Amino acid sequence: MLDDPWFYAIAVPTVILIGISKGGVAGGLGMLGVPLLSLRIPPLEAAAVLLPLLIVMDIHGVWEYRRDFDRRNILQMVPGAVVGTVIAAATAHIVTDDQVKLMVGLISVVFTLNAWFSIVGRFVRTRQDKAREQDGLRTGLGGGLFWGAIAGYTSFLAHAGAPPVQVHLLPQRLPTRTYVATTVVFFFFTNAIKVPPYLMLGTLDRSTLLTSLVLAPLAPIGMKIGFWTVKAIPVELFYRISWILVFIIGLKLMLDGLGLRLF
Structure with a gap:
């Protein structure tokens, strides 16, 4: 078990923040966990410490949102x-953390700008066009498979799978609880899939598991805050906040990937 007090000074608020994120408020914040813990321990060790905690949070989240998730999206994306997980496990030894951060950051920034400013005109449409687009996105098996694979890949390497999922789901304008529930259920499966490869690669060991156990009681605290906030925030405000956070987090990851660490 890790015994660095400065690690726990960072880990305690980080786990609570991830819990709030997992509870449904701006899911992209959860991917800050590895960068924050990496201030004191190596990134792969940070990912290993967080994985059991994420699974505990996923179980709580699935129970809370068990009746609300969009089954079609789950069947397409999982x-x-x-x-994506298989590819990531096979290439983990040759892909650097910075390369993953750069890829995730670029995806996040480009698609957020597209949503805001209609770079390719996709979002400048009538309400009827948007409704038809939503139907197309919901039934688009190719899109679900593609973004699910990207999310599985980046999630395995850095627990940074939220932006690809958000890129696929946010334009669909699902009801708030449906959107949150779908992301929660998707990451429940994605994180469970990661366990065998993590064990085979040796990133999950006795030390990281004991550290996870010490931090585990903090997970429900953050999630309760997240559950409450989802019920309190209006839909339009929820999506506005989500896109802003996707952009900020994506920009930070992109700069980190380029070696320009501002904070």
Whole structure:
């Protein structure tokens, strides 16, 4: 078990923040966990410490949102996540943390700008066009598989799978609870899929598991805050906040990937 007091000074608020994120408020904040813990321990060790905690949070989240998730999106995206996880496990020894951060950051920033400013005109449409687009996105198996695979890949390497999922789901304008529930259920499966490869690669060991156990009681605290906030925030405000946070987090990851660490 890790015994560095400065690690725990960072880990305690980080786990609570991830819990709030997992509870449904701006899921992208959860991917700050590895960068924050990496201030004191190596990134792969940070990912290993967080994985059991994420699974505990996922179980709480699935129970809370068990009746609300969009089954079609889950059926489309989870098979992609399996493919992405397998590819990530096979290439983990040659892909650097900075390369993953750069890829995730670029995806986040480009698609947020597209949503805001209609760079390719996709979001400048009538309400009827948007409704038809939503139907197309919801039934688009290719899109679900693709973004699920990207999410599985980046999630395996850095617990940074939220932006690809948000890129796929946010344009669909699902009801708030449906959107949150779908992300929660998706990451429940994605994180469970990661356990065998993490064990085979040796990133999950006795030390990291004991550290996770010490931090585990903090997970429900953050999640309760997240559950409450989802019920309190209006839909339009929820999506506005989500896009802003996706952009900020994506920009930070992109700069980190380029070696320009501002904070």
